Amino acid sequence: xxxxxxxxxxxxIKELSVDGRMSFKEIAGRLNVTEKTIRLRxxxxxxxxxxxxxxxxxxxxxxxxxxxxxxxxxxxxxIPNVIEELKKIKVIRYITLTSGDYPLLVQIAVADHEEITxxxxxxxxxxxxxxxxxxxxxxxxxxxxxxx
Numbered sequence: 021x022x023x024x025x026x027x028x029x030x031x032x033i034k035e036l037s038v039d040g041r042m043s044f045k046e047i048a049g050r051l052n053v054t055e056k057t058i059r060l061r062x063x064x065x066x067x068x069x070x071x072x073x074x075x076x077x078x079x080x081x082x083x084x085x086x087x088x089x090x091x092x093x094x095x096x097x098x099i100p101n102v103i104e105e106l107k108k109i110k111v112i113r114y115i116t117l118t119s120g121d122y123p124l125l126v127q128i129a130v131a132d133h134e135e136i137t138x139x140x141x142x143x144x145x146x147x148x149x150x151x152x153x154x155x156x157x158x159x160x161x162x163x164x165x166x167x168x
Contacts, residue, residue, distance in 0.1 A: 023068050028053065030168045032061055033071060037166040040073065073135040076165065084129040087160070088136050090143065091122030098148035099123060105146050111139055122153060 023034075031051045035042055039100055045060040051058070065071035079087075094102045099117070106115050114127035128139055133156070140154055 023070050025065075028057075029061060029065060029070070032058060032065065033168050034166065037072075037164075037168070040076075042049040073163060079129045083131050086132050086136055087127065087129045087157040088139075089155040089157065090126050090140065091118075091155070092126065092127065092143065092149050093122050093151035094124055095148045095150060096123075102146060102148050106143075109139065109142060111135065122151075 022086045028051060032047060035047045035050060037052050044055045044062065048055040048058045066073070079085075093100070094142060102124065102149070103115060103117075106112055106124070112126045113129050114125075118125050118126050126143075128136065130136055130139065136154075136156060140152060143149055143152055
């Protein structure tokens, strides 16, 4: 499902992607429209499911200084069951179905390398995961929420 948005909607999204606490008045000033227009457009973006308001956590500030991307080979008929098992593991912050030899990819954010090891051991206990490819993140140089 793809929704139509115009340049004003894109402008609102861009401004809030940079500073989610920006006032409607400030956005209106930057985009040369009325505050009421921004308020109505914002409400419409929320109602259409184009825009969602959430607090973004800085994992490093919480002591989560290590991370890994883990590719998973899974028995093909077991992918939905494995996804449900993965959802139960708290340190997994991202799960996606991919193409290629490893149909699932997960990303974890943890305190240290020992916790990466513990997570990999936990993944190895899920019966229908047949192989993992572990990519430890050594540094993160860009992590943005700007899509427009």
